[in-house]
Amino acid sequence: MTATVTPWEVKGVVDYDTLITEFGVSKIDQTLLNRIKKLAGEVHPFLRRGIFFAHRDLNLVLDEYEKGNKFFLYTGRAPSGPVHIGHLVPWMFTKWLQDNFDVELYFQFPDEEKFLFKENLSWEESQMYLQENMLDVIAMGFDPKKTKFLIDTQHANLMYPEALKVAKRITFSTVKAVFGMTNETNIGSIFYTSMQAVPAFLPCVLKKKKMPCLIPHAIDQDPHFRVSRDVIPKLGYYKPASIQCKFLPPLTGVTGKMSSSEESTAIYTTDDAKTVKNKINKHAFSGGKPTVEEHRKKGGNPDIDVSYQWLLFFEEDDKKVKKIYEDYKSGKLLSGELKGMLIEKINGFLAEHQKRRKLAEKQVGKFML
């Protein structure tokens, strides 16, 4: 079965090497990692572990950076449900980029996107999730002095005029080919990609200054930027660069991506410690053997074990991760023990996140463009 990866659907077992070819992105290689290390002072575990695995024109952004021409970061969140820990992956990395390159971040909340694409999502619901989701983004610890929130409907006076300039250069043929749109697609969804293009050059409009843009995002969003990378240079700005990550697998197994609407696949940022424990114990797909005896004898398979896969995202210590891998493979570490390690890790992470999320309620204004 071939996997489906679009901005609105991820299905099947994603083969990321195939995606590199299909999407036409470039794999992040050792030379690029060395260059990042030189400039950032370190290499984020997501880079070392191939979680951020591909890019477009990252070298050009670094060329400019070396010349003293700083890039700005652009990423986003389309509100449609509660934030789960899979959403946090690109944001964690974006924060690292902001801190280590000392650059500005424009964080888009396209609060119309899911309203347009999901038949049953009401306007009121998407607006409610917008408010909720902003708290999670603030809880990531972005520097309020260097971070600006852009909300499509609240910043429409700034964004809609720029989106029109993009839209004039994209035909229905293009969105049909790139996004699989049909005659039955609504005209708001057809227009939408123009709004997603805007933050990649809006800072240049606002500051009347040519600056490169780097977009960290999960690979499924690449089609949007494939289209906008063609258009934006025609408007007189740099072609935006991008860097792509893999999906945190759903609890239920390493296929598709975690979904807010399927509760058993996801851990939400607001889940309490007991809920996390129960969800992982009940749903986390295991690479272990059916009996303790067999597991001790033959060992488990960390490559399909969700608990191990998640630790690759949440345990920064390379040595610990390596030991877990070996112990699980040899049978020394049991599935229940591995789940216990993950539960502890996630609950520690969420306790911190929830503390900052609570404080975030009073900070929203500081982040608004």
Place this chain on the structure above:
Amino acid sequence: MTATVTPWEVKGVVDYDTLITEFGVSKIDQTLLNRIKKLAGEVHPFLRRGIFFAHRDLNLVLDEYEKGNKFFLYTGRAPSGPVHIGHLVPWMFTKWLQDNFDVELYFQFPDEEKFLFKENLSWEESQMYLQENMLDVIAMGFDPKKTKFLIDTQHANLMYPEALKVAKRITFSTVKAVFGMTNETNIGSIFYTSMQAVPAFLPCVLKKKKMPCLIPHAIDQDPHFRVSRDVIPKLGYYKPASIQCKFLPPLTGVTGKMSSSEESTAIYTTDDAKTVKNKINKHAFSGGKPTVEEHRKKGGNPDIDVSYQWLLFFEEDDKKVKKIYEDYKSGKLLSGELKGMLIEKINGFLAEHQKRRKLAEKQVGKFML
């Protein structure tokens, strides 16, 4: 040859009776004229002369009016060039409606429309014409206390969110069928009709009150409202009513409509008296005979004579118009004399308009929503 009538093109000799059937609008009949006379105190010459000739649900709006539930008016102007006197026709009638029914007017300037639909119109040009065109609208004499300008890109914070609710309910199939859009149409143009729908219910959003809407417009804009009349009731508002007018014929003959981009067909609101005189003498299509002798003997044809046709729009006095018709038909009135009458009429009209247009420069702020 069949005429083409779309919001972006009018070609050929328009048969308005055919349009009534094709578009599915209703002819304004004597019963409706009597009802308007009762409520408005008079009947505008455009109604008596069949220039405003058709409507959708005007009776429903008048029913509500009689119950004390006032409608609001909505009309507009998409900036793409200088205003010519053909543009003024629906605005003259709109002013009469405002004055005689004592109602509010929302005047839309969709400053993105022509930018999206005209390949060669730049953003800067359309913004420049926006400023120019607003002066002409103000010069019509609308009551600033009861008139609000809505500029799509400047009021996007209000309009874009509402347009999205419309857009979610319109498919590409619909805009393909109604507007003849194709795979090569840009995605901004595809989305645009949603923005044109918004002023028909935005006042209800702003005032949190259910009010009927009446849209006076030239018949070529009807496709937009045909689509939005289907959607708007689903959002909880009245289905907007509309009233349609014929086109002021181009100077060069009673086919198509006057065009800002073909100078010989149009008289601009900023043309001076000499230019008007020259244009009419040189270009106004005549229903007269080749020689004075033949004209005196056989008479002229006022039905194809542009000067006579224009007097139907600009000479309010029914008796005068009737006498001109008879005298021209009998041969008593010569083509040169008829042109002279039109020149005097138009120059008198424009002298007033230009005086008010000059004063309008300081009034723009008063009209802005």
